[in-house]
Amino acid sequence: MEFAFTEEQEMIRDSAESFLQDVSTSEAVRTAMATEEGFDAELWQKICSDMYWQALHIPEEFGGLGLGYVELAVLFEEMGRRLLCSPFFSTVALGVNALLVAGNEEQKAQWLPQIAEGNLTATLAYTAKNSWDADSITAVAKKEGEGFVLSGQYKYVPDGHTAGLLIVAARDENSSGEESISLFVLPANTAGVSRTWTPTMDQTRKQAEVTLDNVFVESSNLLGVAGKAWSQLEQVTQLAVIAVAAEQAGGARQILDLTVDYTQERVQFGRTIASFQAIKHRAADMMVQVECSKSAVYYAACVAQESLFCNDKAGEQVAEELPVAAALAKSYCSDAYFHCAAEAIQLHGGVGFTWEYDPHLYFKRAKSSETFLGNGAYHREKIAQAIL
Amino acid sequence: MKISFSPEDEQFRQEIAGWLKDNLKGEFEELRHRGGPGDEHMFPEERKIWEQHMAQAGWTCPGWPVEHGGKGLSINQQVIFHEEYARAGGPGHMGHIGEGLAGPTIIAFGTEEQKKRFLPGIVDGTEYWCQGYSEPSAGSDLANVKTKAHFDEASGKWVISGQKVWTSLAHESDWCFVIARTEPGSQGHKGLAFLLVPMKQEGVEVRPIEQLTGTSEFNEVFFDNAVTDADNIVGKPGEGWKIAMALLGFERGVSTLGQQMHFQNELDEIIKVAKENGSSEEPAIRQRIADAWMGLRIMRYNSLRMLSGGADGSLQKEAMIYKLYWATWHANLGKLAMDVLGNESEILDEGPYELNRLQSMYLFTRSDTIYGGTNEIQRNIIAERALGMPKEPKGR
Ligand SMILES: Cc1cc2nc3c(=O)[nH]c(=O)nc-3n(C[C@H](O)[C@H](O)[C@H](O)COP(=O)(O)OP(=O)(O)OC[C@H]3O[C@@H](n4cnc5c(N)ncnc54)[C@H](O)[C@@H]3O)c2cc1C
Numbered sequence: 120m121e122f123a124f125t126e127e128q129e130m131i132r133d134s135a136e137s138f139l140q141d142v143s144t145s146e147a148v149r150t151a152m153a154t155e156e157g158f159d160a161e162l163w164q165k166i167c168s169d170m171y172w173q174a175l176h177i178p179e180e181f182g183g184l185g186l187g188y189v190e191l192a193v194l195f196e197e198m199g200r201r202l203l204c205s206p207f208f209s210t211v212a213l214g215v216n217a218l219l220v221a222g223n224e225e226q227k228a229q230w231l232p233q234i235a236e237g238n239l240t241a242t243l244a245y246t247a248k249n250s251w252d253a254d255s256i257t258a259v260a261k262k263e264g265e266g267f268v269l270s271g272q273y274k275y276v277p278d279g280h281t282a283g284l285l286i287v288a289a290r291d292e293n294s295s296g297e298e299s300i301s302l303f304v305l306p307a308n309t310a311g312v313s314r315t316w317t318p319t320m321d322q323t324r325k326q327a328e329v330t331l332d333n334v335f336v337e338s339s340n341l342l343g344v345a346g347k348a349w350s351q352l353e354q355v356t357q358l359a360v361i362a363v364a365a366e367q368a369g370g371a372r373q374i375l376d377l378t379v380d381y382t383q384e385r386v387q388f389g390r391t392i393a394s395f396q397a398i399k400h401r402a403a404d405m406m407v408q409v410e411c412s413k414s415a416v417y418y419a420a421c422v423a424q425e426s427l428f429c430n431d432k433a434g435e436q437v438a439e440e441l442p443v444a445a446a447l448a449k450s451y452c453s454d455a456y457f458h459c460a461a462e463a464i465q466l467h468g469g470v471g472f473t474w475e476y477d478p479h480l481y482f483k484r485a486k487s488s489e490t491f492l493g494n495g496a497y498h499r500e501k502i503a504q505a506i507l
Numbered sequence: 508m509k510i511s512f513s514p515e516d517e518q519f520r521q522e523i524a525g526w527l528k529d530n531l532k533g534e535f536e537e538l539r540h541r542g543g544p545g546d547e548h549m550f551p552e553e554r555k556i557w558e559q560h561m562a563q564a565g566w567t568c569p570g571w572p573v574e575h576g577g578k579g580l581s582i583n584q585q586v587i588f589h590e591e592y593a594r595a596g597g598p599g600h601m602g603h604i605g606e607g608l609a610g611p612t613i614i615a616f617g618t619e620e621q622k623k624r625f626l627p628g629i630v631d632g633t634e635y636w637c638q639g640y641s642e643p644s645a646g647s648d649l650a651n652v653k654t655k656a657h658f659d660e661a662s663g664k665w666v667i668s669g670q671k672v673w674t675s676l677a678h679e680s681d682w683c684f685v686i687a688r689t690e691p692g693s694q695g696h697k698g699l700a701f702l703l704v705p706m707k708q709e710g711v712e713v714r715p716i717e718q719l720t721g722t723s724e725f726n727e728v729f730f731d732n733a734v735t736d737a738d739n740i741v742g743k744p745g746e747g748w749k750i751a752m753a754l755l756g757f758e759r760g761v762s763t764l765g766q767q768m769h770f771q772n773e774l775d776e777i778i779k780v781a782k783e784n785g786s787s788e789e790p791a792i793r794q795r796i797a798d799a800w801m802g803l804r805i806m807r808y809n810s811l812r813m814l815s816g817g818a819d820g821s822l823q824k825e826a827m828i829y830k831l832y833w834a835t836w837h838a839n840l841g842k843l844a845m846d847v848l849g850n851e852s853e854i855l856d857e858g859p860y861e862l863n864r865l866q867s868m869y870l871f872t873r874s875d876t877i878y879g880g881t882n883e884i885q886r887n888i889i890a891e892r893a894l895g896m897p898k899e900p901k902g903r
């Protein structure tokens with residue numbers, strides 16, 4: 120056991136930090152978020168060709184860098200700090216993870232190299248309802264000849280309107296619950312697929328509705344075994360919420376830093392407001408939550424690493440912790456980020472309530488990321504089920 | 508970053524778990540799960556015997572270097588040791604102030620003679636220590652201590668006069684480390700010394716203070732021309748503050764992991780009660796139990812980060828959150844325990860005031876946010892040292 124970053128991991132953090140500081144400024148974020156696509160295509164290409172982040176945890180045999188989930192969490196943390204607007208989260212946390220978890224060798228060989236090269240973005244669509252459980256999947260897959268016909272609707276799909284590759288869940292007709300769910304991978308331009316951007320309160324992360332209208336896919340588009348995909352989908356969402364939690368930890372840390380800086384400059388009653396104990400103590404409480412968020416994320420990332428890539432018995436044991444480690448990280452970081460971002464607005468006073476200052480960007484991201492894939496209470500209930 | 512233990516470490520786990528299973532029974536059976544925080548007044552004599560029993564097998568001070576009588580365990584093995592000890596219900600260490608505070612301070616700052624004189628007594632479980640910091644007018648403002656000490660040339664001894672208060676386990680202790688003012692007229696953290704003072708002497712009087720639990724774990728200690736040998740000063744006169752502060756750093760070391768397993772036992776008990784009385788079906792209680800469970804896991808991750816990062820013993824600024832975090836968590840756990848018990852939380856085991864384990868835990872957690880630096884002082888420290896915010900204005 121060594122719960123500290125290696126030198127290489129620190130280097131990845133440093134280079135991400137300085138790169139993002141330059142390219143994901145407040146101005147850049149505001150420009151990107153005002154567009155329907157939600158990201159700057161040139162910057163995305165730069166990330167893909169210069170930084171190679173999209174390939175980070177794709178195994179080398181599929182054209183990736185073959186690094187691990189801890190390195191990935193470091194990237195997500197730094198991206199969350201800077202509210203990077205890009206299809207990275209959807210492509211890597213949802214798309215790559217889904218292919219790694221559920222894809223067979225041919226499917227991985229078909230899609231992962233394209234993602235690694237930066238030619239393809241991806242996302243995951245499953246819920247049609249205002250929830251994230253198995254029952255939220257209403258799209259239907261019908262066996263037809265050598266393939267399947269898919270029909271149905273998906274909501275809250277991150278970058279659903281821009282992604283090149285869709286991974287979708289669908290169920291057998293008249294089934295319910297966790298039974299009879301299948302996962303499919305299909306190019307977004309397949310006939311019968313339509314996508315509409317959904318405007319959102321947090322403009323830094325785009326969502327879309329996806330509709331499948333009698334979409335025919337070959338059986339080679341089926342990921343895993345027909346009707347048996349729920350546990351794989353669960354694993355994918357568990358891996359994804361660890362990425363969300365990492366972004367949240369980074370965002371919470373950044374908003375704390377911004378707030379402390381601001382209070383050190385603002386003078387009232389003849390002294391900086393940072394010298395008031397009421398403000399110091401609230402900043403201290405924010406820091407506790409920031410550090411605890413990081414601890415939760417780093418641990419969960421170690422578990423995710425074993426869950427995806429373990430090759431020994433000790434690793435297998437760790438991998439079993441994935442459901443609770445993910446729920447813990449998502450639950451804690453969701454609440455911590457919201458708390459810190461809300462405090463940031465309060466401690467900025469009137470300027471905190473303006474469009475011009477940045478706290479609202481973090482406050483809105485905090486809420487959207489809290490809601491996405493289940494909020495704090497939702498994940499605490501999962502933990503309650505595991506321990507009670 | 509890696510969180511699984513190596514096969515060698517797992518083998519070590521078997522060894523300590525096996526030893527505890529074979530030894531924590533018979534005459535020691537009644538000590539299981541006893542003597543922890545809130546229960547420290549229980550079985551003091553029996554726990555000292557247990558400590559000596561552990562010492563004979565070499566299990567006291569296992570994290571100390573071998574040359575000082577420890578086992579020189581790696582950080583990972585210490586983690587395992589503390590986990591297994593608490594898992595087995597190992598009783599609260601009578602010697603924890605010696606092992607966790609006095610010993611490490613002497614190892615870091617003491618002379619060779621002091622190490623020879625004092626460390627073996629701690630390792631053997633034959634000499635027990637208490638911490639003489641707080642005074643009636645020096646609580647959070649510790650630098651305001653008024654206890655005086657001077658060196659008496661005639662007898663060749665330090666002579667100490669003054670009053671300490673809230674001194675835990677003073678009544679069970681052989682030695683006290685005392686912060687005293689050796690430079691007459693000095694103020695604040697200047698002019699202080701760190702003295703090692705024997706408790707069993709005429710000039711020392713210990714008066715127990717009854718706590719809100721109805722029991723007495725801490726005391727007032729009066730020094731009236733108490734004496735200690737010339738050699739029993741750690742560092743030089745005037746260096747007392749530096750040493751006193753370094754010692755507080757040791758408080759956040761690996762022993763926190765043992766404390767966490769103790770917390771786990773408490774949480775397990777709460778979960779058991781919740782399942783038995785059906786409160787585990789109430790959504791609000793489910794949320795709070797899950798929250799407590801998560802909070803404890805995070806506490807563990809925090810300390811693993813702290814331990815893995817600070818191999819040189821230096822505390823990163825992240826470590827400053829540790830005390831505030833666990834104290835707050837534990838206070839919430841205490842309240843959760845009572846809310847899970849419901850109406851039964853009021854009912855005592857026996858009159859006149861016999862608290863059960865969860866009740867005494869609940870009441871005792873009110874002190875966690877006070878001793879060892881109150882929550883407010885912790886927040887000042889975090890804001891000033893970790894976040895670089897301005898220092899509090901001084902009133903004098
Ligand atoms: C169970 C228990 C065991 C103990 N064991 C020992 C022991 O073995 N040895 C020992 O030396 N001491 C011991 N103590 C003493 C303990 O360290 C002190 O109680 C503690 O440092 C607080 O000091 P005080 O009680 O004088 O409170 P005060 O300092 O008077 O504090 C009262 C209140 O004012 C707040 N306050 C004080 N200063 C500030 C500030 N600058 N900013 C904001 N708020 C402030 C405090 O947070 C607190 O809420 C023990 C205490 C307890 C409860």
